């Protein structure tokens with residue numbers, strides 16, 4: 001039976017140490033780190049995510065600056081708000097909550113966020129830095145996945161890792177981080193042939209697809225570490241991951257539950273990114 005990787009417990013531990021680091025930053029610099037949050041439109045799931053992130057900021061001592069734009073906001077309106085936050089010295093990190101309403105083009109907006117305030121790590125400059133091993137901001141969910149693996153004592157160096165999903169937000173950056181840890185990485189996606197066979201080779205499996213329980217428990221290599229990023233809401237309102245939990249946990253060595261696995265880590269890593277961005281910002285000011 002797999003050991004359950006308790007993301008909630010790990011995130012709590014991280015938030016506790018962050019709270020102390022935030023307090024000492026505020027004492028040294030005369031102000032707390034600040035996160036500018038942009039919510040466009042009325043997507044209920046996004047509103048919940050934003051509220052959770054802002055509440056977590058508050059509890060840790062990070063200031064959050066909430067900005068809301070209407071469902072019919074124009075590209076120009078969002079650009080203007082990003083420009084305003086780019087220039088605000090109290091804002092060390094900017095979060096543009098995705099997805100955006102259909103009339104908006106997300107990519108140029110992500111590119112408009114200053115790379116040194118890109119708390120989500122989605123800007124191509126930061127993606128590029130990650131790929132050459134010089135990270136500044138790294139996407140939060142992938143950071144959370146690696147943290148959970150390390151915290152659980154899973155060996156990454158030399159491990160065969162399989163990532164299912166190749167999004168810019170999860171799949172690609174988590175593959176880069178695994179590579180940097182010395183794992184041999186295979187990235188699978190919707191065009192991959194014989195997914196079950198590839199998954200079966202994984203010492204470390206990261207599932208980031210967005211399809212309820214599509215990864216069957218009997219595909220899992222016995223003893224593997226399984227990180228399930230998927231969040232899928234079923235018709236009855238329950239939430240499941242991308243991995244068939246019951247059967248997978250009978251074979252795996254380690255597994256994250258959904259909910260209570262990667263989700264809380266994403267928020268904790270956002271807070272960590274904001275603090276680290278603020279530290280870098282103050283250091284640059286000293287050097288200037």
Ligand code: NDP
Nearest residue numbers: 141165166167170189190208209210229230231262263266
């Ligand atoms: P995307 O939809 O951007 O990417 C999904 C990926 O899965 C794509 O690369 C796609 O392949 C691949 N895929 C789709 N169908 C299959 C299939 N049948 N076989 C193999 N691969 C397939 O999703 P995200 O990366 O943004 O998110 C993935 C999941 O993680 C979602 O459930 C999301 O809700 C969750 N999530 C959870 C977070 C957390 O904090 N826990 C944070 C972010 C996301 P292709 O590229 O070929 O289309």
